Amino acid sequence: MERAVEVDRGAYPDAVTPWEQGAWREAVFAWVDAQLARHGMRLSGTPRVRLRPWSVLMRIPMGRAAPVWFKANPPAGVFEGPLTAALARWVPEYVLRPLAVDAGRGWSLLPDGGPLxxxxxxxxxxxxxxxxxxxxxxxxxxxxxxxxxxxxxxxxxxxxxxxxxxxxxxxxxxxxxxxxxxxxxxxxxxxxxxxxxxxxxxxxxxxxxxxxxxxxxxxxxxxxxxxxxxxxxxxxxxxxxxxxxxxxxxxxxxxxxxxxxxxxxxxxxxxxxxxxxxxxxxxxxxxxxxxxxxxxxxxxxxxxxxxxxxxxxxxxxxxxxxx
CATH class of the missing domain: 3.90.1200.10 (Aminoglycoside phosphotransferase (APH), C-terminal lobe)
Known part of the structure; x- marks a missing residue:
């Protein structure tokens, strides 16, 4: 069954992203569910997806807890997940520590960082x-x-x-x-x-x-x-x-x-x-x-x-x- 989501395309209604592919969406949710389970967490509510030509960003509600964020980078930015994980080891006081990274697919699962x-x-x-x-x-x-x-x-x-x-x-x-x-x-x-x-x-x-x-x-x-x-x-x-x-x-x-x-x-x-x-x-x-x-x-x-x-x-x- 297709997951219910809210989609925000902003000023890019015609942008083509992997989100348009049903198999890709299913793979994302399967990966997110598995990674959340590793941390004793589970989705609670309707995710909001922001589609832009340069990334797919999904806000994943956690009920009363702070949300978790999924990000998919394009091929030219696929290094972001491994970079974020490395920065969390080298300079942890300045960056987010990812919950999970799939370097090959350019996927990251990140905690909420508080107020912008x-x-x-x-x-x-x-x-x-x-x-x-x-x-x-x-x-x-x-x-x-x-x-x-x-x-x-x-x-x-x-x-x-x-x-x-x-x-x-x-x-x-x-x-x-x-x-x-x-x-x-x-x-x-x-x-x-x-x-x-x-x-x-x-x-x-x-x-x-x-x-x-x-x-x-x-x-x-x-x-x-x-x-x-x-x-x-x-x-x-x-x-x-x-x-x-x-x-x-x-x-x-x-x-x-x-x-x-x-x-x-x-x-x-x-x-x-x-x-x-x-x-x-x-x-x-x-x-x-x-x-x-x-x-x-x-x-x-x-x-x-x-x-x-x-x-x-x-x-x-x-x-x-x-x-």
Whole structure:
């Protein structure tokens, strides 16, 4: 018998996902039931399924207990489950510990993480805390770069960024001639910026690549849980700063940016770089944050490399850093 579910397709009513396949749905529920039973749990109520081109996410009610979450990643993000499990071993204070992971199928079963940060009455100080915590996690993961690659997390060294930029620009069919000219002019300057950034010597780490207030939980004062690692990449860690800093500036104004930048940079002071050098690295890496979004759109949607989302992110690489 078909399970009763509520389905949310959002702004993507025509998106084709594995959920359309009855056998796939049956396999999901069989796996979920088995994994819940391993933990002495069982579904109680009607699941809600959110279908998006990049994932299938199901909220599984547990009666009076907190819900459990099933997630299925597309092939380009299949590493997320094993990555989440590995992060739970390496940096458990910063992430969710999955209840189960099927690495081959890209499936994860996750506990509820509490209230989302975007649901809280946050202050600029809270944003400083979340960025400082995130940077401490990245700093702790520097020795794990090889392990992250073994899990299938993509890697892009700073020295490889200009070639990646050229490939993304050449493969994007939605750019008009004027936009292509702007990107052509930007290419040479980007190579110079990347050379300077690389020379500063900040080591690669894990870049979430889409860290915003809807991608972290805030279960208590000073506590933050970072999740949704499907866009992650091993690259220059400071590229992560752009998205959360922009979100905070939109809310509180650009005057908060220096404080947020310095809170993020504080855990990196043990590298032996001066404050001025760290700030220069953050300034240079700002552009890599936009390029990371262009790469994510292209990687997750390889048949639609000319999407306007990827083009917009490419063009935003030319935006001057605001600090």
């Amino acid at each position: 940060f975007r649901e809280m009455e946050a202050t600029p100080r809270a944003w400083e805390e979340l960025l400082g915590g995130y940077a401490r996690m990245q700093r702790a993961l520097v020795p794990r770069v090889g392990d992250l690659g073994a899990l299938g997390v993509p890697r892009l060294r700073v020295s490889e960024v200009p070639a990646s930029f050229d490939r993304l620009r050449a493969g994007n069919s939605s750019l008009d001639p004027d936009q292509r000219d702007r990107l052509d002019a930007l290419g040479t300057r980007l190579a110079d910026w990347c050379a300077e950034l690389d020379a500063l010597g900040v080591p690669d780490s894990l870049d979430h690549a889409d860290l915003h207030e809807g991608q972290l939980f805030h279960p208590g004062p000073g506590r933050f849980t970072y999740f949704d690692w499907g866009d992650a990449i091993v690259s220059h860690p400071f590229a992560s700063l752009r998205i959360p800093a922009q979100r905070a500036a939109d809310r509180y104004g650009p005057e908060v940016l220096p404080r947020l930048r310095d809170a993020y940079l504080d855990p990196w002071t043990d590298l032996g770089l001066s404050a001025a050098e760290l700030r220069r690295a953050a300034h240079l890496a700002w552009r890599l944050g936009a390029l990371g979004r262009a790469r994510a759109w292209t990687r997750l949607f390889p048949s639609a490399t000319g999407t306007t989302d990827a083009a917009r992110s490419l063009l935003e690489t030319g935006d001057a850093p605001p600090f």
